[in-house]
Amino acid sequence: MLKHRPYPSQSELSGLSDEIWTGLSGSDWKEAFGLRTRLALPKGPEIVLRSIKKAIKWYESLFGYGFVLHAPDASGPELLRKLNERLQNAPEVELEMAMREQSKITRARLSALFDKI
Numbered sequence: 001m002l003k004h005r006p007y008p009s010q011s012e013l014s015g016l017s018d019e020i021w022t023g024l025s026g027s028d029w030k031e032a033f034g035l036r037t038r039l040a041l042p043k044g045p046e047i048v049l050r051s052i053k054k055a056i057k058w059y060e061s062l063f064g065y066g067f068v069l070h071a072p073d074a075s076g077p078e079l080l081r082k083l084n085e086r087l088q089n090a091p092e093v094e095l096e097m098a099m100r101e102q103s104k105i106t107r108a109r110l111s112a113l114f115d116k117i
Contacts, residue, residue, distance in 0.1 A: 010110070010114040014111070017103075017110060018103055021102070029098070029102070030065045030095070033065035033098060033102065034066070038066060039069065039079075041053070042075055044076030048077060052076060052079055055080060055084060062091075063094055063098075065098070068101045069082060069083075070104035070105045070108065072108075
């Protein structure tokens, strides 16, 4: 990414980021997922939060990496629903979904960074 600076537009920055990210291997993605911060739990009823924590542990044991989701405004029940849906995925399908979610997170972060420049 540094070699291609400066970026004349946010779309060019995001486009190159997507190109690099999608060109990585599954093991690279899993390594990146292991380095990211954990999912912030929303506020909500304790029973929902306990269910989310349990589902996240199950997800990590099933897929071998943390749950990746770009949903900054998700409610507790919505987050739990998404977790439960994705727990049904085959490992290769879920890896692709996690990769796409991480791409959304990266795009949002790059957008915020670009806006500061």
